[in-house]
Amino acid sequence: MTEISQQRPRPLxxxxxxxxxxxxxxxxxxxxEAGHDVTGVHLALSANPQSFRTGARGCCTIEDSRDARxxxxxxxxxxxxxDLAERFREDVVDDFVxxxxxxxxxxPCLRCNEKIKFAALLDKAIALGFDAVCTGHYAKVLVNExxxxxxxxxxxxxxxxxxxLGVLDDRQLAHAMFPLGDTLTTKGEIRxxxxxxxxxxxxxxxxxxxxxxxxxxTQGFLSNRLGKAEGDIVDESGAVVGSHEGAYxxxxxxxxxxxxxxxxxxxxxxxxxxxxxxxNTVTVGPVAALDVSALTAIKPRWCGAAPTAPGTYTAQLRxxxxxxxxxxxxxDGQLEVSFTEPVRGVAPGQAIVLYDDTRVVGSATIATTxxxxxxxx
Amino acid sequence: xxxxxxxATTPMLPEAVEAMTAHFAVTGNASSLHAAGRRARRxxxxxxxxxAESLGARPSEVVLTSGGTEADNLAVKGLYWSRRDADxxxxxxxxxxxxxxAVLDAVHWLGEHEGATVEYLPVDRYGRxxxxxxxxxxxxxxxxxxxxxxxxxxxxIGTVMPxxxxxxxxxxxxxxxxxxxxxxxxxxPVDFGASGLAAMTVSGHKIGGPYGIGALLLGRxxxxxxxxxxxGQERHVRSGTLDVPAVAAFAxxxxxxxxxxxxxxxxxxxxxDDLVDxxxxxxxxxxxxxxxxxxxxxxxxxHFTFPGCxxxxxxxxxDAQGIExxxxxxxxxxxxxxxxxLLATGTDADLARGTLRFSLGxxxxxxxxxxxxxxxxxxxxxxxxxxxx
Numbered sequence: 001m002t003e004i005s006q007q008r009p010r011p012l013x014x015x016x017x018x019x020x021x022x023x024x025x026x027x028x029x030x031x032x033e034a035g036h037d038v039t040g041v042h043l044a045l046s047a048n049p050q051s052f053r054t055g056a057r058g059c060c061t062i063e064d065s066r067d068a069r070x071x072x073x074x075x076x077x078x079x080x081x082x083d084l085a086e087r088f089r090e091d092v093v094d095d096f097v098x099x100x101x102x103x104x105x106x107x108p109c110l111r112c113n114e115k116i117k118f119a120a121l122l123d124k125a126i127a128l129g130f131d132a133v134c135t136g137h138y139a140k141v142l143v144n145e146x147x148x149x150x151x152x153x154x155x156x157x158x159x160x161x162x163x164x165l166g167v168l169d170d171r172q173l174a175h176a177m178f179p180l181g182d183t184l185t186t187k188g189e190i191r192x193x194x195x196x197x198x199x200x201x202x203x204x205x206x207x208x209x210x211x212x213x214x215x216x217x218t219q220g221f222l223s224n225r226l227g228k229a230e231g232d233i234v235d236e237s238g239a240v241v242g243s244h245e246g247a248y249x250x251x252x253x254x255x256x257x258x259x260x261x262x263x264x265x266x267x268x269x270x271x272x273x274x275x276x277x278x279x280n281t282v283t284v285g286p287v288a289a290l291d292v293s294a295l296t297a298i299k300p301r302w303c304g305a306a307p308t309a310p311g312t313y314t315a316q317l318r319x320x321x322x323x324x325x326x327x328x329x330x331x332d333g334q335l336e337v338s339f340t341e342p343v344r345g346v347a348p349g350q351a352i353v354l355y356d357d358t359r360v361v362g363s364a365t366i367a368t369t370x371x372x373x374x375x376x377x
Numbered sequence: 378x379x380x381x382x383x384x385a386t387t388p389m390l391p392e393a394v395e396a397m398t399a400h401f402a403v404t405g406n407a408s409s410l411h412a413a414g415r416r417a418r419r420x421x422x423x424x425x426x427x428x429a430e431s432l433g434a435r436p437s438e439v440v441l442t443s444g445g446t447e448a449d450n451l452a453v454k455g456l457y458w459s460r461r462d463a464d465x466x467x468x469x470x471x472x473x474x475x476x477x478x479a480v481l482d483a484v485h486w487l488g489e490h491e492g493a494t495v496e497y498l499p500v501d502r503y504g505r506x507x508x509x510x511x512x513x514x515x516x517x518x519x520x521x522x523x524x525x526x527x528x529x530x531x532x533x534i535g536t537v538m539p540x541x542x543x544x545x546x547x548x549x550x551x552x553x554x555x556x557x558x559x560x561x562x563x564x565x566p567v568d569f570g571a572s573g574l575a576a577m578t579v580s581g582h583k584i585g586g587p588y589g590i591g592a593l594l595l596g597r598x599x600x601x602x603x604x605x606x607x608x609g610q611e612r613h614v615r616s617g618t619l620d621v622p623a624v625a626a627f628a629x630x631x632x633x634x635x636x637x638x639x640x641x642x643x644x645x646x647x648x649x650d651d652l653v654d655x656x657x658x659x660x661x662x663x664x665x666x667x668x669x670x671x672x673x674x675x676x677x678x679x680h681f682t683f684p685g686c687x688x689x690x691x692x693x694x695x696d697a698q699g700i701e702x703x704x705x706x707x708x709x710x711x712x713x714x715x716x717x718x719l720l721a722t723g724t725d726a727d728l729a730r731g732t733l734r735f736s737l738g739x740x741x742x743x744x745x746x747x748x749x750x751x752x753x754x755x756x757x758x759x760x761x762x763x764x765x766x
């Protein structure tokens with residue numbers, strides 16, 4: 001089994017998605033250095049870049065497009081800007097809003113990989129004669145003797161992004177190239193390399209938050225889109241302990257920003273246990289009530305064949321989340337998962353990604369959870 | 378390499394490069410009173426005379442600017458302000474929906490910030506404004522029109538406007554008409570004096586001169602309010618120290634453009650027709666842009682719409698084979714928008730995304746056309762598979 005970005009029988013025509021950040025710039029540079037015929041493309045994802053955000057963060061600004069262009073100049077590859085704003089709005093932004101409205105917690109980066117980078121962009125790239133799409137994600141694609149692909153965690157667990165790529169199927173993986181997968185970034189290797197390559201983005205800050213929410217204020221963004229809808233915050237007994245301006249603004253496990261006047265009987269902090277869009281109610285309770293022992297996840301996607309029998313895996317339940325041991329089995333097309341040890345803060349709408357050691361086995365969307373404590377959810 | 382984007386910019390003529398480099402090392406501010414200043418001023422004035430002669434104007438009618446965009450802004454904003462100052466009722470600006478953004482965005486700005494009412498004259502399916510349309514718009518209230526501005530030839534589809542007839546209509550009502558002649562100069566006869574225009578924009582780098590230099594031809598009776606205030610150069614309507622080397626080179630290019638125009642138009646027109654035939658042969662479904670009639674559009678322009686294709690995709694595929702052309706439409710942060718010109722001619726929005734503009738110039742050869750003939754068929758096929766994203 002070999003690292004796909006390093007061993008190729010022939011040079012490929014590669015389309016490098018360049019956000020304007022340091023990772024995608026170095027990824028494109030590595031692909032070009034490996035002898036591939038690389039073309040850079042920056043995706044314009046908001047219809048009116050200026051109205052959405054300013055500053056250096058994220059991936060939608062004119063400045064980012066310029067940074068990507070300058071990186072392509074230095075690498076010495078052609079560069080274009082493609083407008084995928086309409087697709088992005090439909091498939092990512094509208095979906096993001098709809099998911100929150102339904103009381104779930106979406107992951108827009110995962111959705112963007114699934115629907116934009118490795119769907120709309122990949123399809124267009126293939127049609128135009130490219131062999132692969134290259135991104136700055138930290139993950140590895142390994143190729144088996146029989147030509148099938150495996151998606152693995154990056155060498156550097158702290159940077160690993162296989163979670164947001166777990167939705168990719170065999171076909172998508174067959175055309176994916178992640179040149180940063182084997183990088184150990186603990187010593188800022190990527191920035192040093194960018195500097196060495198003369199890429200001005202070497203010193204650009206990392207982007208963390210959601211690229212289409214300029215100021216990081218997700219609640220504000222949602223209330224702009226969905227309007228205010230005042231409702232009650234209740235405790236586990238159903239007693240009203242506060243009010244909110246829209247149940248969609250909350251995430252399971254959230255503690256901050258609840259603005260509850262009445263202290264809890266035990267004086268301890270309270271957390272969001274449940275969001276009910278139907279009656280616009282948010283239920284809060286003690287941290288122990290967040291413990292989840294099992295969940296059901298829908299829309300499973302597998303890297304390779306779907307497992308036919310129950311199995312034990314490690315699972316990741318959110319981006320940047322830790323690993324936890326689970327037992328999972330496919331029942332009527334849904335994934336039934338039970339945890340060896342109870343876990344906290346599991347939010348419907350997020351993905352559960354199953355791993356066999358470093359290998360991504362599959363991914364599914366969390367639909368319902370079962371709590372350890374007797375809580376009406 | 379097949380460079381087929383001369384409407385974006387065309388290589389500098391060797392004579393222009395020579396004139397420009399000859400002046401780089403010469404000291405002298407054309408506004409200075411001493412010998413060095415007078416020497417620079419002489420260069421500028423000789424250049425002005427050459428440009429005037431090339432454009433059928435008087436030397437005093439040549440206002441040098443930093444390029445086409447500035448000249449358009451000076452004409453549109455400056456004439457608006459001066460006409461409104463003279464009579465506050467004059468706030469209506471008549472223009473066409475197919476103008477270059479240097480005009481389109483300037484009139485839009487007047488509407489947003491200066492109380493102008495912008496009226497877009499109807500165009501036919503070739504993007505042409507008819508004199509009757511201008512007349513109809515004016516007669517609704519001749520007293521409230523500040524100015525009209527209609528380009529001489531369209532930069533995307535190459536359609537030539539009936540400028541003389543439009544100017545006659547405007548003159549009947551004493552309304553100044555401005556024309557952006559950036560694309561027309563050097564390709565079709567452009568005679569400012571005979572045109573009846575109040576103002577006309579030309580640019581250096583579109584005719585084999587340098588970047589960063591252009592001119593507004595401005596009738597002597599007009600005093601637009603300046604956009605740039607300062608030392609009072611250029612009839613007090615365009616302040617700023619003149620770029621002597623660029624002015625000298627611009628004049629050389631202007632002279633060549635005027636002298637060679639007829640021969641150039643004839644030869645380049647034939648090459649363009651070959652290119653059109655080649656594209657149609659390889660992609661019969663391609664829709665030719667602009668007015669196909671003899672003299673209806675610029676001889677160096679070949680504009681196509683490819684149904685089901687994205688112009689961006691075609692551009693990438695041709696670029697990869699060394700063929701450099703344009704989608705023709707303006708970019709926002711590098712993102713191609715559906716062409717406002719095609720939309721104005723009634724083209725469907727999806728179709729308007731599938732455009733390519735090949736524009737020929739003084740370095741174009743048969744080999745360029747052959748390269749397009751070879752590459753366009755497979756590129757269109759591929760781009761159609763990629764579809765519209």
